[in-house]
Structures are given as structure tokens and as C-alpha cells.
Amino acid sequence: MEPIPLPSYIHYELLLQLLERQTSFVANRQPAVREQVQQLIATLRKALAQQKQLEATCERAKLPIEYRWSLNNVVFDSENSTDSTFPTEKSEINQ
16 A cells, blocks of 8 residues: 655644744734734644544554655655655654
8 A cells, every 4th residue: 555645743843943932932022923823833733643643543554654754756766866855754843
């Protein structure tokens, strides 16, 4: 079976760090904006949690998962390789 493509955890980590470290700092001066930033952070954390639930479901069903770094799907040809893909290892996010 073809692997199920999922975003690499780094995508969540990058967005969360940007929002928590930079956006929140600036948004603290504007209560309405601060609230929306906090909601966005919560939504991203929920999305990551849902992805982890999906991964667990796939593992129980013995379905392969492929972590993607981009939308570009590079077909790998070992003889003429210019390997432009990144490793697919899981990285943990501080929660």
C-alpha cells in the first residue's frame, strides 16, 4: 500500500515558535489581536494532537506513513539521484 503522506512535525514546530515567541510578544499590546493569536496557537496544538491520533490509528492498522517536508513529490531514481528529499524522522515538539 502507498504510504499516507503527513506533514513533518517541523511544520507545526516552526509555526508555534513563531507565534509564541514573536507574534504573541507584539500582539500583547492589542487585546483583540492577542486573543486571536492565542486561539491560533491552540488550534495548531489541536491539529498536531489530531495528527498524532491519526498516526496511532495508521500504526494499529499497519498502514505506512510518509512525513512530507513540502508539496513537491520527488520520484526517487537511485541511478540518477540528486536527492532533494529530507529525512522523515519524527521530531518531538515541546508541549
